[in-house]
Structure formats: C-alpha cells, structure tokens
Amino acid sequence: MAALPAEVLELRAQLERRFPDAQPVRAGTTGAVATGLGALDAALPAGGLPRGRVTLWRPGGGATAVLRSASAGVVRGGERAAWVDGAGLVAGAYWDMPGGLLLFRPRSSEAAGCAEELLRSGGFALVVLSSCGVLSDGEGVRLGRGAREGGSALVVVAGGAPLSHLRARSSFDVSGFQWCRGPFGEPVSLEAVAVRVKLQSMGLSRGVRLRLPVEHHDVRLSLEPRLVDRRGVVR
C-alpha cells in the first residue's frame, strides 16, 4: 500500500490530539482484553475488547458466554474483572468465581453508578455491566470517562448506550444447533450452538461465527410430579 502523504499523516495526528475520543478503536486504545475465542479476537480491533473504551453489546444470544470467557482470561492473566448484574440474572449454580472476579448485583437503577465506581478505581481490566436498563446520557458520559481514566474495558450489555466506541450484536444461528436426541428421536438436550457476532465501529464492520457449547446443570428429576423428591434435603 502506498504511503500516505505527509500532510495527511500530520492532519491525522492533529485530529487524534484534538479529538482523542473520536479515533477509531484500533488507533487510540492502549490495549485490549482478549475474549479467549480465537475467531472473535481476530475480528476484534487490537485483538480484543478495547481497554479504556466502552463496548456496547446488544444481547441476542451468546453475549454472556463470550464475556464470561473474557473475564476468565483476565483473571487467568492475574488482573481483575468485575461483573455488575443489574437484573440478578446470574445463576448461582453456574457461578464458579476464581479470585479476582467480583460479582455485584445492585438494583438496576444503581448498576451504572456501581460500574462507574469500579471503573474509576483503575483496578479492573474488564468491567461488564449487564441488565442496567436504559442508560441516560449523563450515565453514558460518566461511564465512558470512567473507562478512559481507569483504563478498563467496559462492556455494556444492553439494547443501547449513548456513547460506545465498539458495537457488537450477537444472535443464534439455529442451523448450527447441535441437539442430543433420545431413543424416540426427540431432542433431549442442546449440546452446542452457533452464534453470529456482528462488530461495528468507525472504519470497522465485521462478522464472525462462533460455535459455543451449552452448559447444563444437574437436573434432579422425579418420575412424575406426584412423587416426592427428597434428594438434597438436609434431614
């Protein structure tokens, strides 16, 4: 590719200095938080979720799985991650937290403030804010500023956010579902799913397809509703 003229490079540098928040994520971030999913990291600018920036992830399927993987990677690297669950959707049976990953379940109205407090501490590589309702403009600005000052990668899992440098939308691809079938040929359990992730930012528009397993909890069954299941009960 031909080298850009010096005037263009100078103009670009001036713009970056004058409007640091308006740069494409690939140019202005100090680093990235890898999700641990190779295909997705390859598609993301700088190889992961941008640090110091806000990523808006529109829920539609697989967002939690991807962000849990990213959180685990952060903790594996010796850094901290925080998960602010505004709607209390995290199931305790699935939450095996390694050290360094903190879970908060504030009220939905307090979720943004909680995330802002964590961001401003500067001690978290990744903060996930989920189920926070509709963010106001002020909350969006404060969260963005907190992420920038704290150097954290902030991911807002919501339908919309006032300010975001990277937007991701995930959805299930039904054709890629893998079912485990029973003896009658009926589906018994979902083993794996296919997820399409669409990434958008300034100067960036990519799509990636992921294949993710499905985790199931241990279902304690009884043969029919009238039978009493006393398993697991302290007598």
Added chain:
Amino acid sequence: MYVCLWSPAWSTGGGSSADGGGLGESGVDGSALALVDQAPRLRVGEEVIWADGRGLDAEALAGRLQSRLAASGVVARAGVAAVPIVAELAARWGTPPDRAEGSPSQGPAGGGDGASFLVKERTGWGWRRGGAVPVSSGSSEAVLVVERGGEGEWLSRLPIQALSPDPRLAALFEGVGLGTVGLLAALEREAVEVRLGADAVSLWRLARGDDRRRLFLPVPPERPHGSIDFVDYVLTDPARLVFTANALLGPLCDRLAGRGEHARTLRLALPLADGAEWERTIRPARPTASRDAWLRLIRGTLERLTVPDAVSGMRLEVVSTEPASVRQGDLFDRGFATASAVEAAVVRLADRQVVPLVPEKTSHPLIERRAEWSADLGPDQSRGRGRPIHGGSERSSEVGTGSAGLTTAGLVLQLLSEPRPILMETVARRDHEAPSRLRDRSGWQEVVMAAGPDRISGGRWEEEPYAREYFRCLTEQGVPLWVYRDGRDGGWYLHGWWD
C-alpha cells in the same frame, strides 16, 4: 531508669516499719500507697517497690520516694539502674565488694553501709537472708545509682547468692567454684545449659544483665474523641448536624491517621434538650480512618434520625480501632498495585449496600434455591470464604480445570429471580403436553423444538411444595428458553434462558 526500693521491714513480712509506726497498712503494699503521689507509675514486687523513672530524673525520684517513706517511718534503700535486675540487686545488696570473692561463705557486702545492712546465714547448701538491720536514711548509699554501661561490671562483683539460686543450683555453683555473678556471666550459654541445667540459664541471663521482665507495660493511648455543646441554641436540622459532625471528624481522623490506626467502630451521641441522649454505634464495611467514609456513614445515620427533642450537642468517640495494615506485595500479581484503590472502591460500594457476592451452593432440587448469595468483603470476612481483593493469579490454576463455570466459553442459564408467567399453547405428546407456541412480552412465538419434560417435585417438608415440568424450548427466533408448567395450578412460566 528503674527505681527499686527495698526495706528490711518488707522482707520480714511485718508491719510497715520496724518500730511499729508508719502507715497502718500491711508491709510493702501500705508503703506503696504512700508513694502514689510521688511517682507516675508504681508497681509492688516481691518485697520491693518499683517506680518507673524512665524519662525522669530517676535519682531525684528515688530520693523523694525515700524521703516519703522515711516520713512514714520506713527506712528503705533505693537502687537506680536501666536494667531491672541491677536496680533490684542494688537496692537489696547495696555496694558490692571491690574485689570478687569466690566463696559464698564470705559476706555479701564488702563494707560500708551494705555490710551492716544484711547478715547472711548459711543454711545447708543454700543461703537465706535474715537479721535485717535498718540502714540510716542519711546514708550516702541510701540511693545507689548504677550508670548505663556499667551494669555488667557492677553485677560481676556480686556474690552468686545475689541471684537467689535454688538450693540445688547453689550447691552446683559451689561445687564448681562459681562464687560470683561475674564468673557465671563469663560462661558460655551452652556450657551452663549442659553442665548446670536449663534452670541455670535464666540465672546466667540475669548475671549478664539480661532481664526480660516487663515491669511497666505501655500505657494504651486514649481513644480519639471529639464533642461540642450548643450552649445558646439547639438544632433540629440534620444538615447542620452533618456540618457539625464534619468539623468533629477532621481532628479525629487526623489523630487516627497519625497513630497509624483505622477505626472499626464509632459512637455518635447526641445530647437532647430534654436531658436525654440519643446514641448510635456506626460500623463501616471495613475499618477506616477516612473522613469522607465516616462522614458518609454519619450523614446516612443522621438523615434517618428521629429524636424526641432538639439536639443540644454532639459527641463522637472511636470505640474500637485496629492497626492500618498493609498487605505484603507480590511482584507477580499484576493487580497488586491497584489493590488498595479497588478495596476503597468496594468499601464505598458496600457503604451503599452494594457488596460483592459469592454463592453458597446447596443440592436443592430447585435451581433457584441451589445457591444463596452472601457478601464477600475480603479475606477477613465471612467465615474464611473471603478472597483477596487483589489480582486473581493465585487461583488461576482453578481456571481451566474443566469444571462448570468460567472454565469454558459455554452458554449458561440466565435465571429470572421470579419466574415470569407466560401463555402457552401445547400439543399432546405421549404422557404429557409439550409446548408448541408461547406468548411473552414480545408477543406470540412459535416453539420449534421442546425437550422434556424434566419433572421436579417435592417441598412437602418445606413451607411450600412444588411440582414442575421443565421444558427446554427453542423459539423460532432461535432463543433457547427454559419454561415449566406448574403442576399445582397448571400455569406456564418462563424461568430463564441460555445466553
């Protein structure tokens, strides 16, 4: 310097003085009472009285104490030294002989007033003190000061009996020719322990001026506190009370910080106009000396204040403290550098009733009751379940072990805290009704696949029994839902989805 007072009247266990005069109290205790106003710190020992002369003119203090005792009819000798054993022996034995004598059959005191002060009698293999003769209060040796650095030399000239060895040790000492303290001190510790036994080691330490007694423990500092009385007016406005609290908290927190302590509990007391007093004990999530943190808590308390009368003052008192500790650093912990900032953020959130949570897992058949959330505020909290607030490298080995949770990028169940009622159309399938179409907030959706039922029942021994038929459904939009039919009322509920 320590001041030790000894009187023969105390050693005989008699009254406060030989002539029967004095304080009217029994022996050394009564004499100590007479000295209370002369020395800041006193302690009654075995036949002696100790005074803490550190930071004072110890010799003058000893003279004052002697004078007070003399006025009470008690003649006592004083020893002043930086080492307790030296001061005690100086008081008990007076001036040692100029030249060490090897045999204990020699008198302990070589002359002067000391020679007439004590008379030793040999009893078998040991020695006991007896026949005490009062020393004259005007004696030049009434106060014997052993200067710093000269303790060893001074001790070395004393006979070995000055250390009051038990009869067995006294016999051993005599047998090996240890007649003076100096000869014992010159030995190696191992030699003393091997040849004379472990008991002799303590005497060997004393002979070397190594006295480990703590006669006067450090005085605990006063708890920081502050108060103000509204003399000419009373307050009813919480905002003005917060203003007052802020003013009181400033010096209080400064004192805490200066002492290197964090307050764990603070007592807020408000005297009322009717003479009563309103009082609350405030505890932060973690001990702190932060003025902002305490002011935030006090403001929260005062905003909920309901008192029967106007407030006429305010008093703040630190009830309990703990040292401001700092965690040992770890070069390989990337999160350590920001640990204190994160802790501070977590504490601020905890003050707003938002705390990090950990699940306590059970094996209950219902998944929503299979985990109970509890607060996790750090390693010193919650029965050892707490985790360090710094980075996660120490437990990184747990990640990737293949267990459920964060080990893989898998879809997990997102559980509604309260199952949401839905409308469901079903089709007959063998012994049950399988979902075919459901209506949620987003309208009607076709169910293209339904796996189940997973039947769960029980709870007859609990408050509320349950009987549910769970189905894993896939909607036409491709969303895997977890729904169930309640066997009691026949209704359908959305319990969660995989994400």
